[in-house]
Amino acid sequence: MEMNVISFFNLLVVVILVQKCYSVKKETYNIVCNLIDDGVVAILGPSTYVTSPVVESTCKNLNLPYIVTSWRMTSFEESDVFLNFHPDADKLAKGIADIVRSLGWVGIIILYEEEEGLVKLQEVLKLQNLKRTDNHDFIRDAHTVDYSSLNVTANITTIRIFDYNSEEFLNALQKWGITAFEFFKTPLYLTPTSIKTETALFQDALTYLTAALKDLPYLPESKVNCFADDKYMNGFSIINATRHKEDLPTITGPIKFDDFGNRIDFNIYVYTLDEDQLIGTYQALNETMVFARTSEETSLAATSNLKKVKVMVSTRIGNPFLMEVTPQDGQILEGNDRYEGYTKDLMDEIAKNIDFTFELHITEGNLFGSYLEDQKRWTGLIGDLLERRAHLALCDLTITHQRQSVVDFSMPFMTLGISILHKSPAKDPTRTFAFLEPFGTSVWIYSATLYLVVSIILYFIARMTPGDWENPHPCDDKPKVLENIWTLQNCHWATLGTIMNQGCDILPKGISSRFALAMWWFFALIITNSYIANLTAFLTKANLEPPIKNVEDLSKQSKIKYGCLEKGSTEQFFKVPT
Incomplete structure (x- = not known):
């Protein structure tokens, strides 16, 4: 096929088809030298990574244009005679990652055949935000593979670097058929899906090289010898003219x-x-992705895939969302008729609007889904999705950060959050x-008893203490009668004034009575201050806010007992990290 195209352009180009790895690279070198002895203007090299560096080194040494169409970079940091029509x-790789x-x-x-295939997709491997980064190889000729034998309803997406429905490609396909008939007198039946990427790249390389040679002045025949110091004088001019060609019809x-x-x-078509x-x-030049579908078309494409399979819906029993129907006498319920509730009604309406069938499946253990650290797996509804036992899950499932990191959620049909119902402390009636x-x-x-006892004790002490007996007449130095003011009434008044923090206008003068009253003062100081402190706390207790205002307060205390559903999102919220 490639030789027919060369004959059509009538170019003096030698195509080296070295597809096998020779045991000695020197043999490859000898083959190249024997071919260029007859005189060439350019070499289109092999695609193998074993022989290509040998050809490239030879061409660089001889200043001979070297054009490749394979996925590989030049082995030299600078090369004036190298040109690769395959995308960098x-x-x-960055385009695929984008x-x-x-x-x-x-x-x-990533599936790859050789180590070189994995190196090609380094940019894809750098996608750290992806949760599963094993390996996936870019199939350059994915459009040439017949996927009908897979017999699956999976959504398979392919990428190409050319559009075989474009006008340029169809015109080239027609020219190839005409050329084959002119030279071989037999029709060549070609289909768009039979043309490989390397063939399309080869065609573009010849188009560019032919246009460049036509624009250059006459190039005299120049032969070079690998074993001499010969240099091809027009190598840089040919490569430079080919590199700067524009507005050519390319595939x-x-x-x-x-x-x-x-x-x-270049472009990558998805x-x-x-x-x-x-x-x-x-578009690689500006690193942008231009979608050909509108949001409505994307939605229609997604719904069309649902019509091809019976959608397995994982759910759980829980009133009023899903309940088991009690059959009547002699009635046998099968399939989705065994259940009723909001979940089933919602799924029936969705299936009716989109026109697909589904089957409800109760998850093992009737669990919502939690991550088992020791087993490194998910249970319940989340586990059914991750282990491909269900296409989707539908129930009263709480959206948490941990669950959202492994599965995708739709817009919630109900938003509740974690709420608590707590009885506020009742206010005591006014008394x-x-x-x-x-x-x-x-x-x-x-x-009260101590008050009476202290008053009586003070009375007796004051009566027995000489210092509390006074002269009623200060002018009489030698009175016959002494007077004592500490009656039982005055003793009660002195002790009462002390405990009321008001004091008294009469005070004892005897040492014993003063000491006794001082002890009562000390007791009164303690008892009155204690009363004031307790009274203040008692009066402000009714105005205090309830001790629990939210779920955080509930989790931080241990006085009030509470419980939650096992293996649910509420349990994960209250669970103490270990």
Whole structure:
């Protein structure tokens, strides 16, 4: 096929098809030298990573243009005679990574045949936000593979670097068929899906090289010898003219090169496999993803996939969302008819509007779904989704950060959150003798008894103490009668004034009586201050806020007992981290 295209352009180009790894690289070197002895203007090198560096080194040494169409970069930091029409490896890998990120895939698996395939997708491996990053290889010729043998309803997405429905591609396909008939007198039946990516790249390389040679002045025949100091004089001019060609009809889209000959401008087309419909186009030059579908078309594509399978819905029994129907006498219930409730009614309406069938499946253990750290797996509804036992889950499931990190949630049909119902402390009714409550009854009795006892004791002490007997007539130095003011009434008044913190206008003068009254003062100081403190706390207790205002307050205390559903989101909220 490639040789027919060369004959059509009538170019003096040697195509080296070295597809196998020779045991000795020197043999490859000899083959290249024998071919260029007859005189060439450019070499289109092999795609194998074993022989390509040998050819590249030879061409660089001889200043001979070297053009490749394979996924590999030049082995030299600077090369004036190298040109690769295949998209730059790093930019192509970055484009694939941007496509994965734009499509919102939560995980990828990279399948690769050789170590070189994994190196090509380094940018994809750098997607740290993806939860599963094993391995997934970019199939350059995904459109040439027949996926009908898989017989699956999975949504398979393919990518290409050329659009085989474009006018440029269809025109090239027609020219190839005409050329084959002119030279071989037999028709060549080609279909768009039979053309490989490397063939399309080869066609664009020949288009660019042919246009560049036509624009250059006459190039005299120049032969070079690998074993001499010969240099091809027109190598840089040919590569430079080819690199700067613009506005040419190409199959693989826009083409631009950097200073090292690597292609930096190209498009990646993203297609759906089932309808072969273009989803979007990634433009490498400005690193943008342009979607071909509107939001309505994306929604219709998603719903069309539901019609192909019976949707398995994982749910759980819980009133009033889903309940088991009690069959009547002789009645046998099967399938979804065994259940009733809001969950089933909601699913019936969704299936009716979108036109698909579903089957309700009660999850094992009737659990919502929690992560088992020791087993490294999820239980309940979340486990059914992650282990592919169900397509979707529907029930009164709380959206938590941990669950949201592994599955996608729709808009909630009910928003409740964690709420508590707590009885506030009841206010005591107003009482007339509330001022007595700071002390207990026994304290009041003891205090009153002590008041009477101290008053009587003070009376006897004052009567026996000489210092409390006074002269009633100060002018008489030798009175016959002495007077004592400490009657039983005055003793009661002195002790009462003390405990009321008011004092008294009469005070004892004897040492014994003063000492006895001082002891009563000390007791009165303690008892009155204690009463005032308790009274203040008692009066302000009714105005205190309830001890629990939210669930955080509930989790921080241990006085009030509470419980929750096992393995649910509420348990995870109250669970103490270990």
